[in-house]
Amino acid sequence: MALCGVVFEVPTLSGEKLRISTMQEIIKPNTVKRITGYGLPFPKDTRKGDLLVAFDIKFPERLTTSEKELLSDILPA
Numbered sequence: 001m002a003l004c005g006v007v008f009e010v011p012t013l014s015g016e017k018l019r020i021s022t023m024q025e026i027i028k029p030n031t032v033k034r035i036t037g038y039g040l041p042f043p044k045d046t047r048k049g050d051l052l053v054a055f056d057i058k059f060p061e062r063l064t065t066s067e068k069e070l071l072s073d074i075l076p077a
Helices: 065-074
Strands: 007-011 017-021 032-035 051-054
Touching: 017 032
Parallel strands: none
Antiparallel strands: 007 017, 032 051
């Protein structure tokens, strides 16, 4: 999913679920996505801060020869 993109839901502090799409980007390990206006409220203000979504990407420990060949055919050099 990190390479192909995914649509997922993130719970917010207000209890709603925010749909996030990564279909147009590749998510790398330790990527943080900033969602404006869905974080903690500012003190003495009606505005909200930003919600930070951190991605913990895990890659396989090993690939078979056929998996390596498939990836080599698909990915640019």
